[in-house]
Structures are given as C-alpha cells and as structure tokens.
Amino acid sequence: MVLAGLFFVGMTATVKLVGAGVPAAQSAFLRFALGLPFAVPMLWPLWRRGLSAGEARLFAARGAVHTLGVLLWFFAMTRIPLAEVTAMNYLNPIYVTLGACLFLGERWEARRLIAVAAALLGALVILRPGLRAVEPGHVAMLGASLFLAAGYLVAKRLSGQVPAAVVVGMLSATVTLGLLPFAWAVWVPVGPVEIGWFFATACFATGGHYAMTRAFAIAPAGATQPATFLQLLWSVLLGAAAFGEPVDAWVIAGGAIIMAAVSFISWREAVARRMMAAEG
Known part of the structure; x- marks a missing residue:
C-alpha cells in the first residue's frame, strides 16, 4: 500500500507538471489512451464469453460517470495545490459508503454515519468556507469525488458478474472513448516530451492500481487504509519542493x-464481516 501511494502521488505530480500547457480534457484523454496497451490484454476473457445486455449497460454507465469524474479531477489538478487534491480525494470511500446505503440496499449503521460526518468535517477544515475563497478547483474536486464514487459503486455491482481484470480493462476502454470528444474540442499540439510524461502517468496509475489490488488481497482493508495517509505527506513535500506550494497545516489536519x-x-466493516462469518 505504501508503494501504491508513491505511484499515485507520482501520477498526480506528472499531471500537474504538464497540465498548465495542455487542456484538462486532452490531458485526461492522453493519460487513458496511452494506458490502453496495459488494458487490452485484460479484455481477453470478455472477447471469449461476450457481454449480456445488462452488463453492457453497467459498463456504459460506469464509463460515463468515470469520464465526468476524470475531467473534473484533471481540471482541479491544474487549479489547486497537490496536497489539497490528495486530501480531498480521500472523500471517495466515504461517498462510496454513503452510496452503498442509498442505492445498493446496505444497512444504515451508526458507525457509517459517524464516519461520513467526520469526513465531511475534514472537508470543511480543508475548504474553510467563509475564511478563504473556495476556488473552482475545489468545487471540481468535490464533483470529481462524487462521480468517481458512483463509478466505484457500479464496479462493485459488476465485480460479482465478470472477472476483476475485465472490469479494469473495460474502464480504460470506455473512459478513453468518453473523453475523446471533449479532448477533440480543445486539442492543442503536443510534442514527444509531453507524450512521454503522459505515458509515465499511465504507468504510475497502472502500477498504483496493481499494488493496491495486491495489498487488498493479502491484508485486511482496515490494515491497509492508514498507509494511504502517507500520500498526503508525500504530496505536501513534493508540492513544496517541485511546485513551490506552501505547506498548509489546515489541509494536513483535514486530510487526517x-x-x-x-x-x-x-x-469496523472488517470486524462486522468476521463476526458474521463466525456466526454463520
């Protein structure tokens, strides 16, 4: 999980590095398009078995909401500091928890409500509305977290129907197609240096998702989650060293x-699952 965090911070930093000179939609498209070579082999089981109509609708829905989330995330990345993007990205699991109760029929437990309330408090600490200006990048990041969380909920539904590799591969394919018209509308010429950086972004993203998946496979989620907080520390350090961004104690506190x-x-979810397994 520590390695996954390093990869994800590297991905975010490369996007920020070239983001000022390339429109957000084009940056997002190039990141996913250059990652397709990693995704195509994952689709082999799908080519052999085919897709049902219901699965096709779910893949299309996930591609649509993830496309919107990615567009907003890339926009935010060029507008607000690296640490703020990383800290606000932690809201994704909270939105997933809330959405699972609202749309997937999972129970409203007190522990979930407490976690949601605490996370929203953390977001307010980061944004500090009324004490400083809330920038368009902050609003975009809140929207990105919502759309990406919606995509994760659809992925959860799909994970019981198709192999995990197919879910990942189809995400890359559908989001690349979804981003294409947005990128085409704002396209600017890019050189081999920019292409190289976006390919590095795709490599970082693929490595991060693989390392995270391995972590979830060999350790309980509760044991791996605290390690993700290191992403915020690395983002603060990298933002200060590479981009001259000030260290904001409020962002660190809110992220914590x-x-x-x-x-x-x-x-608590892991404990609840163990208790249910023991009773069963």
Missing part, C-alpha cells in the same frame, strides 16, 4: 480527519 474516518469504517 478524513483518513481517520476512512480507517475507522474500514476496520
């Missing part, structure tokens, strides 16, 4: 509150 909420809910 959100991460504590995520770790708490992950640990």
Whole structure:
C-alpha cells in the first residue's frame, strides 16, 4: 500500500507538471489512451464469453460517470495545490459508503454515519468556507469525488458478474472513448516530451492500481487504509519542493480527519464481516 501511494502521488505530480500547457480534457484523454496497451490484454476473457445486455449497460454507465469524474479531477489538478487534491480525494470511500446505503440496499449503521460526518468535517477544515475563497478547483474536486464514487459503486455491482481484470480493462476502454470528444474540442499540439510524461502517468496509475489490488488481497482493508495517509505527506513535500506550494497545516489536519474516518469504517466493516462469518 505504501508503494501504491508513491505511484499515485507520482501520477498526480506528472499531471500537474504538464497540465498548465495542455487542456484538462486532452490531458485526461492522453493519460487513458496511452494506458490502453496495459488494458487490452485484460479484455481477453470478455472477447471469449461476450457481454449480456445488462452488463453492457453497467459498463456504459460506469464509463460515463468515470469520464465526468476524470475531467473534473484533471481540471482541479491544474487549479489547486497537490496536497489539497490528495486530501480531498480521500472523500471517495466515504461517498462510496454513503452510496452503498442509498442505492445498493446496505444497512444504515451508526458507525457509517459517524464516519461520513467526520469526513465531511475534514472537508470543511480543508475548504474553510467563509475564511478563504473556495476556488473552482475545489468545487471540481468535490464533483470529481462524487462521480468517481458512483463509478466505484457500479464496479462493485459488476465485480460479482465478470472477472476483476475485465472490469479494469473495460474502464480504460470506455473512459478513453468518453473523453475523446471533449479532448477533440480543445486539442492543442503536443510534442514527444509531453507524450512521454503522459505515458509515465499511465504507468504510475497502472502500477498504483496493481499494488493496491495486491495489498487488498493479502491484508485486511482496515490494515491497509492508514498507509494511504502517507500520500498526503508525500504530496505536501513534493508540492513544496517541485511546485513551490506552501505547506498548509489546515489541509494536513483535514486530510487526517478524513483518513481517520476512512480507517475507522474500514476496520469496523472488517470486524462486522468476521463476526458474521463466525456466526454463520
């Protein structure tokens, strides 16, 4: 999980590095298009078995919401500091927890409500509305977290129907297609240096998702979640060293509150599953 965090921070940093000179939609498209070579082999089981109509609708829905989330995330990346993007990205699991109760029929447990409330408090600490200006990048990041969380909920539904590799591969394919018209509308010429950086972004993203998947396979979620807080520390250090961004103690505090909420809910869910297994 530590390695996954390093990969994800590297991905975010490369996007920020070239983001100022390339429109957000084009940056997002190039990142996913250059990652397709990693995704195509994952689709082999799908080519052999085919897709049902219901699965096709779910893949299309996930591609649509993830496309919107990615567009907003890339926009935010060029507008607000690296640490703020990382800290607000921690809201994704909280939105997933909330959405699972609202749309997937999971129970409203007190522990979930406490975690959601704590995470929202952390977001307010980061944004501090009324005490400073809330930038368009902050609003975009809140929207990105919502759309990406919706995509994760659809992925959860798909994970019981098709292999995990197919879910990942189809995400890359559908989001690349979804981003194409947005990128085409704002396309600017890019050189081999920019292409190289976007390919590095795709490599970082693929490596991060693989390392995270391996972590989830060999350790309980509650044990791996605290390690993700290191992403925020690395983002603060990298933002200050590479981009001259000031170190904001409020962002660190808000991120810590959100991460504590995520770790708490992950640990309590793991305990609840063990108790149910023991009773069964």
